[in-house]
Amino acid sequence: MASKVSPEIRAKYTVTIGIECHVQFKTETKLFAGVANDARDAAPNTLISHICFGLPGALPVLNKEAVHLGIKAAFALGTRPQKYSAFDRKHYFYPDLPLGYQITQFTHPIIRGGSLTIDVDGEQKTIRIHEAHLEADAGKSTHPAGTNYSLVDLNRAGTPLLEIVSEPDMHTAADAKAYAKELYLRMRYADVSDCNLYYGNMRFDVNVSVSKTDVLGTRTETKNLNSFKAVEKAVEYEVNRQIERLEKGEQIIQETRGWDDAKQVTFSQRSKEDAHDYRYFPDPDLPPIELDDALIDAVAGEMPVMPDEWRRRLSGLGLDVSQTDSLLEGELDSAEVSYLLLIEEVIDQKDFAKALANWFVNLEIPLRNDETARINGDLTNQNRLRMYRAVFELVKTNKLSSSNAKVLLTKLLAGPEVADIEDFAKQHNLIQESDEGELAKVVAKVIEENPKAAEDVKAGEMKAIGFLVGQVMKHTQGRANPGVVQQIIKTQLGL
Amino acid sequence: MVWPAIADIVAKVRAGELTASELVERALAAIAEKSDYQAVIAITSERARARAAAIDAAIKNGETVGPLAGVPFIAKDNFLAFGAETTAASNILKGFNAPYQATAINRLEEAGAICVAKANLDAFGHGGSTENSDFMITKNPHDITRVPGGSSGGSAAAVALDMVPFALGTDTGGSSRQPASFSGVVGFKPTYGLISRSGVVAMASSTDTIGTLTRTVDDLAVVVDVMAGKDPLDGTTIDRDVISYTDLPADVTGKKIGVIKEFMAEGVEPGVRAQIEKAVETLKAAGADVVEVSIPSIPLALAVYYIVVPAEISSNLSRYDGQRYAYSTPDAENLEESYTKTRASGFGAEAKRRIMVGTYVLSSGYYDAYYRKAQTVRTKLINEFAEAFQQVDFLVGPTAPTTAFKIGQNTDDPLHMYLADIMTVAQSLVGIPAIVVPAGMSDGLPVGLQIMAPARQDRQLLGIAKATEKLL
Numbered sequence: 018m019a020s021k022v023s024p025e026i027r028a029k030y031t032v033t034i035g036i037e038c039h040v041q042f043k044t045e046t047k048l049f050a051g052v053a054n055d056a057r058d059a060a061p062n063t064l065i066s067h068i069c070f071g072l073p074g075a076l077p078v079l080n081k082e083a084v085h086l087g088i089k090a091a092f093a094l095g096t097r098p099q100k101y102s103a104f105d106r107k108h109y110f111y112p113d114l115p116l117g118y119q120i121t122q123f124t125h126p127i128i129r130g131g132s133l134t135i136d137v138d139g140e141q142k143t144i145r146i147h148e149a150h151l152e153a154d155a156g157k158s159t160h161p162a163g164t165n166y167s168l169v170d171l172n173r174a175g176t177p178l179l180e181i182v183s184e185p186d187m188h189t190a191a192d193a194k195a196y197a198k199e200l201y202l203r204m205r206y207a208d209v210s211d212c213n214l215y216y217g218n219m220r221f222d223v224n225v226s227v228s229k230t231d232v233l234g235t236r237t238e239t240k241n242l243n244s245f246k247a248v249e250k251a252v253e254y255e256v257n258r259q260i261e262r263l264e265k266g267e268q269i270i271q272e273t274r275g276w277d278d279a280k281q282v283t284f285s286q287r288s289k290e291d292a293h294d295y296r297y298f299p300d301p302d303l304p305p306i307e308l309d310d311a312l313i314d315a316v317a318g319e320m321p322v323m324p325d326e327w328r329r330r331l332s333g334l335g336l337d338v339s340q341t342d343s344l345l346e347g348e349l350d351s352a353e354v355s356y357l358l359l360i361e362e363v364i365d366q367k368d369f370a371k372a373l374a375n376w377f378v379n380l381e382i383p384l385r386n387d388e389t390a391r392i393n394g395d396l397t398n399q400n401r402l403r404m405y406r407a408v409f410e411l412v413k414t415n416k417l418s419s420s421n422a423k424v425l426l427t428k429l430l431a432g433p434e435v436a437d438i439e440d441f442a443k444q445h446n447l448i449q450e451s452d453e454g455e456l457a458k459v460v461a462k463v464i465e466e467n468p469k470a471a472e473d474v475k476a477g478e479m480k481a482i483g484f485l486v487g488q489v490m491k492h493t494q495g496r497a498n499p500g501v502v503q504q505i506i507k508t509q510l511g512l
Numbered sequence: 513m514v515w516p517a518i519a520d521i522v523a524k525v526r527a528g529e530l531t532a533s534e535l536v537e538r539a540l541a542a543i544a545e546k547s548d549y550q551a552v553i554a555i556t557s558e559r560a561r562a563r564a565a566a567i568d569a570a571i572k573n574g575e576t577v578g579p580l581a582g583v584p585f586i587a588k589d590n591f592l593a594f595g596a597e598t599t600a601a602s603n604i605l606k607g608f609n610a611p612y613q614a615t616a617i618n619r620l621e622e623a624g625a626i627c628v629a630k631a632n633l634d635a636f637g638h639g640g641s642t643e644n645s646d647f648m649i650t651k652n653p654h655d656i657t658r659v660p661g662g663s664s665g666g667s668a669a670a671v672a673l674d675m676v677p678f679a680l681g682t683d684t685g686g687s688s689r690q691p692a693s694f695s696g697v698v699g700f701k702p703t704y705g706l707i708s709r710s711g712v713v714a715m716a717s718s719t720d721t722i723g724t725l726t727r728t729v730d731d732l733a734v735v736v737d738v739m740a741g742k743d744p745l746d747g748t749t750i751d752r753d754v755i756s757y758t759d760l761p762a763d764v765t766g767k768k769i770g771v772i773k774e775f776m777a778e779g780v781e782p783g784v785r786a787q788i789e790k791a792v793e794t795l796k797a798a799g800a801d802v803v804e805v806s807i808p809s810i811p812l813a814l815a816v817y818y819i820v821v822p823a824e825i826s827s828n829l830s831r832y833d834g835q836r837y838a839y840s841t842p843d844a845e846n847l848e849e850s851y852t853k854t855r856a857s858g859f860g861a862e863a864k865r866r867i868m869v870g871t872y873v874l875s876s877g878y879y880d881a882y883y884r885k886a887q888t889v890r891t892k893l894i895n896e897f898a899e900a901f902q903q904v905d906f907l908v909g910p911t912a913p914t915t916a917f918k919i920g921q922n923t924d925d926p927l928h929m930y931l932a933d934i935m936t937v938a939q940s941l942v943g944i945p946a947i948v949v950p951a952g953m954s955d956g957l958p959v960g961l962q963i964m965a966p967a968r969q970d971r972q973l974l975g976i977a978k979a980t981e982k983l984l
């Protein structure tokens with residue numbers, strides 16, 4: 018691993034980062050063949066047709082759904098799709114490329130322009146999109162260690178990909194990570210991909226260069242990163258490696274590099290000298306994609322609210338970035354639950370909306386992610402809203418402590434819908450005791466049982482009052498209102 | 513023995529007067545009898561006999577049978593079909609048994625036609641004589657020392673030799689029209705996209721079309737009507753005519769016909785020119801309004817064709833890499849060798865020549881000078897043909913500058929060989945339909961008149977061809 022470059026040396030360099038991201042579209046079938054697209058649980062070479070296998074006479078036929086998702090992706094990237102786009106052939110020989118060429122959009126991509134905004138340590142940065150094009154994935158080659166053969170699985174051959182190419186607008190590893198994450202959220206919201214990073218549904222290639230002048234330095238491209246962390250670490254590693262080389266007076270070689278996740282290092286794969294002449298030319302088997310405004314507008318009408326718009330709508334609630342992100346991500350995990358719509362429904366009641374957001378972030382989302390927790394799947398969004406509102410009212414009127422509110426909500430989320438929630442809370446001994454007469458008796462008893470602590474409080478050691486309050490809570494099974502209890506203790510001790 | 517009209521054959525089959533099995537046996541006997549001509553690479557007798565038996569049984573059971581019930585045919589060996597290997601006459605595809613069939617074959621089979629054999633061709637369709645076949649050279653039915661034309665030479669010869677009532681060819685730059693002219697049969701290149709290319713070994717995707725070869729225009733129309741129309745397996749297919757292609761407006765009276773000036777210029781053999789002029793006079797006499805039309809860029813078409821087509825060929829032949837099916841070199845030490853040795857020994861000289869030319873014109877640094885410029889001229893040709901069709905309903909001209917040449921005459925001179933395509937490539941680049949009908953003989957060898965129509969006017973073209981055929 019490259020040793021850390023000192024901050025002083027580091028500060029002399031400008032880092033420039035551009036990212037190419039391959040997003041696997043969640044179409045039923047492949048980009049150019051009527052074969053199932055989801056290869057996750059399929060045995061090798063079972064999802065193939067004459068097209069994926071590159072048989073003589075096999076012709077690609079464009080999958081309309083992929084174009085539809087391409088249009089959605091354009092809106093997700095903050096732009097409209099191109100009205101004219103077309104496919105080209107990119108030639109090279111490899112066993113997992115059955116046709117001897119990849120079908121891609123080289124000259125006329127379906128998306129040009131667009132941008133997205135990222136938040137890095139509270140600073141808003143806009144990252145522009147250069148273009149995004151549709152292309153067919155290659156198959157998968159594996160080279161079993163210690164053997165003299167390779168294996169090819171063509172299940173993935175022909176899977177539709179959208180390659181999103183950013184402008185080189187990022188300058189730190191944190192920028193790169195935030196961009197990758199935002200891209201992920203947008204693609205998930207647009208519902209164009211399963212976005213499962215483990216299965217390679219999104220793969221990132223990072224282009225990194227460093228320079229002490231206005232002229233960009235020689236860049237390296239580190240390919241096939243499949244986690245946000247890897248994006249961040251690979252950029253960080255490359256920045257350090259490149260600066261170290263330059264400081265030693267060495268050159269940066271323009272090359273493709275890989276990422277070793279175990280060793281947390283990048284390594285050289287091939288240099289520019291090995292670069293192919295891909296002999297791009299328009300694919301004569303595929304008519305161009307021509308989209309009219311009516312179709313584009315119709316798809317615009319299908320677009321869900323995107324993460325940036327949600328952030329804007331939630332901005333008045335004073336949530337921090339991680340809370341908002343947790344809501345945005347939690348929203349996607351189960352189709353029947355909508356945290357964001359519920360918050361939005363009550364956004365004018367700011368206190369309740371904020372409490373709701375906090376409960377979602379701190380309670381319901383973790384509960385839903387906890388496999389051992391029980392959640393009643395029959396509760397509708399409106400059931401839940403009514404329930405949360407009732408609990409909110411109990412807290413507001415001091416009938417329920419905030420910790421007991423969590424206990425209550427956990428029970429409510431697990432069981433059938435409850436008609437009278439206050440009554441339900443009482444049955445479970447969760448309602449706060451604020452009756453001063455009742456509490457005074459308990460306090461007197463606790464003071465009597467703990468004379469040392471009482472003396473300490475009287476001597477001005479206020480830490481001890483917490484102990485006494487705790488004892489009262491214990492006697493009341495947590496139902497006492499701690500504020501009221503503290504007041505009574507003070508009164509009884511003559512303070 | 514000459515085959516009756518396809519419509520008559522089908523009528524008799526439907527009526528139970530003739531069986532599909534008898535027809536298949538007759539075709540197989542004719543193929544065996546004329547084997548010296550080497551028109552056929554493989555016969556599909558087992559499958560043909562089984563299909564014939566099934567059709568005969570269906571008729572016996574009173575089931576309805578299609579418009580080609582029992583009609584035997586031969587498919588050029590670049591059509592993927594069951595019953596025999598599909599080789600495209602190339603060693604690199606030797607041993608390839610197609611796991612699916614071409615859409616054209618499927619549609620013909622659904623209509624009751626029966627494929628009895630696979631015809632010889634210039635390997636992958638690269639050539640105009642069948643001499644580029646890796647397996648055999650087909651002989652001209654009119655003179656065994658001459659070529660039948662190509663690349664669909666086997667198909668044209670098979671029809672001319674009465675092996676079958678019709679044969680399928682392909683036409684990328686004249687590959688059905690020129691052999692029709694050389695062999696004395698009717699040959700048709702449809703509008704690009706009218707008949708699906710799915711399951712046909714690709715030569716040049718932007719000009720490949722499915723050709724049909726028959727004795728008469730009427731026979732051709734029945735076959736085309738079965739195959740034409742959109743195919744979900746080929747994104748470049750177009751809608752067919754709503755009217756049957758057998759419903760032909762067969763009248764030349766008042767039709768405006770343009771003779772392409774550039775096709776009648778120097779370089780056309782006098783005997784060919786004489787037959788074409790005679791045919792034009794006949795059309796005039798029958799009431800056609802004949803004028804001379806110029807398409808100025810036509811002399812550039814051959815150059816454009818031999819850039820665009822090799823470019824696409826070099827790409828389309830990439831898949832023959834020895835990694836998945838058919839020929840693969842037995843002695844490779846590594847992947848690189850597997851590729852290079854398989855392709856070096858699997859492809860013939862002409863395929864290699866075209867792969868090299870195509871690779872060159874697509875290479876970075878040469879693309880603009882060759883491929884892009886060629887496409888620009890192609891657009892110019894499209895516009896000039898469109899302008900010509902503003903003035904006339906149809907265009908006519910010869911099909912090739914010569915009649916069938918001697919076997920071996922052009923084999924050492926590929927450029928001279930390419931000149932045989934000079935009158936057929938422009939139409940392919942433009943995508944319009946063209947048909948060749950026999951227009952007499954020159955020194956005992958057939959001459960074909962080529963008639964062209966605007967894109968998608970295939971039915972009108974067949975109509976005028978039928979009328980012309982009657983007159984000549």
